Amino acid sequence: MSQATAVIAPAKNAFPSPYEQPAPAGAEGWRDLYAYNLVFQENRREAEEAKFWFCDSQHWPTVTKPFETIGFEFAVGCLGQYNSRQLLIPTANGIEYRIHNGYVFMSPVAVDPADIEARVPQFMERAGHYFQNWESLLANWHTKLKATIDELESIEFTALPDAIALEDVLAGKGTGPATELLADYDRLIALAYRAWQYHFEFLNLGYVAYLDLFMFCKQVFPRIPDQAIATMVQGVDMELFRPDDELKNLAKIAVRDGLVPHFADTSDAAVLLAAIAADPAGGAWTQAWQGAQDPWFNFTTGNGFYAHDEYWRDVPETPLAFIKGYIERLQNGADIDRHVDELVAERDRITGEYAELLDGDALDTFRGKLGLARTVYPYVENHNFHIEHWTMGVFWRKARQLSAVLHAQGFWPRANDMFYLRRDEVREALFDYVNAWMVGAPAIGPDYWPDEVERRRGIVDALSTARPQPALNTPPAVITEPFTLMLWGITDDQIQNWLGKGDAPEGTLKGMAASPGIAEGPARVISSADQLSDVQDGEILVAPVTAPSWGPIFGKIRATVTDIGGMMSHAAIVCREYGMPAVTGTGTASTEIRTGQMLRVDGNSGTVTVLD
Structure with missing residues (x-):
């Protein structure tokens, strides 16, 4: 089935069962690529078909290779931990996830109605502490995360030496670089897991505060559009926009200082950057370029969940091409700035109009909920830069470094082929390399992994030829889980559209x-x-x-x-x-x-x- 082929049959009451949907031709055996707990097991069919699963193509729009499952395993697992174990959100537990035909499907876990009331005071105490101490706790969050990123940066994967360094022997160190290589791999995975714990420490609270405002507005303003509520929190100074702002600034400097001719061809970053550095007028631009690299160019053109995502810091041709585009727009007289003041004015206008409809306690409550939502709302987007872009950019850079080391040892045909292995298999391959080095004999991996990687590459390529179903099994009568509604937009009307039963002309x-x-x-x-x-x-x-x-x-x-x-x-x-x-x-x-x-x-x- 081609990418352009629609996959939904019209006017059905349910989506296909994962147990009845075949894999694309050439992808037979795809389940073997993933851990047992990530695929639909035959002996669990009754339980799995009783659940409604939707495809999270918002975060995982393409086929996920075996190593890349670390993204949703860590992210969605930590999301669930903060809902159901740390914050005890009364109406939301975690989200189950499975891989089907290479794509990620999710099913929210309902809270037993009998448990909701008991969770309310626990949630209020836990969440209330964060809301009351938001700024200090968030400052601590930045410190913790930066330490994690620095530790990730400190990891270096290199080939094992011919012999242990003499100074280590004479110092009585007692261990060799093989020990450190294995420990660094374990540390790489553990640090990524730690970062995803931090990711959700504040994110769910950001959604909760907005949802609280949303539900209050729906109660006191029954006919208020959803967009009017969203407008009430817009116009914030988000760090997520800072990388783009850096590009605009560099474009303005290039125009101001007469550097535009250098941007005729941005296909070779080294040549372009050297030419600007050698230009007598290029000093300010070069300084601004270097200043933007860390952290703002730890920014990916993807979303941070895939090993093939390219980061501006690693592929400078990408931001240079964007700068060229901004230069062209400036020369054509275009306004390239994002006018936050206009957004703020509209925000204040909408907020003021609705506030005028309230008085007394209702007005005080509205102002309190709005103030909290505006305080926490920026994190809903800012975390993307710090985790998905910055942290994961370092993570993938180090993982590619390790893959290249083992590629050089003959473990797989191409430098980045490690990602066709699960993370537990990578450690097995790494131990194989380490053990062979220690005993002085050839490793087994070069005789095993190349053919297996090619087999898996073929399966992943075959899976990529078909678009996933938007959902699986029978949908519930009503979608009520708030995160599913607000983040993914999985509404009752949307499900009817997917089933071919929508009323759109x-x-x-x-x-x-x-x-x-x-x-x-x-x-x-x-x-x-x-x-x-x-x-x-x-x-x-x-x-x-x-x-x-x-x-x-x-x-x-x-x-x-x-x-x-x-x-x-x-x-x-x-x-x-x-x-x-x-x-x-x-x-x-x-x-x-x-x-x-x-x-x-x-x-x-x-x-x-x-x-x-």
């Missing part, structure tokens, strides 16, 4: 009204960051999902349409902060719309209309 797609405004223009359908350079001025971006690092193209496009995502998804938040219409959670826009088709995107009603 022909030529119209329905989704989440994620960012207000109406725009018309030609569609540009892309599926990955590799296609960002294809985006032209005035187009409407249509994608399975967007990444925060796609900010540099937001000055070109008129609107955004995604397959998945709710009001608090990254795409929705970023579009609101850029003042751009967006419809998220359409389900199938990226497969039903073709590049070049004229669209009308109504971010007020959540509809996308194909005009031709």
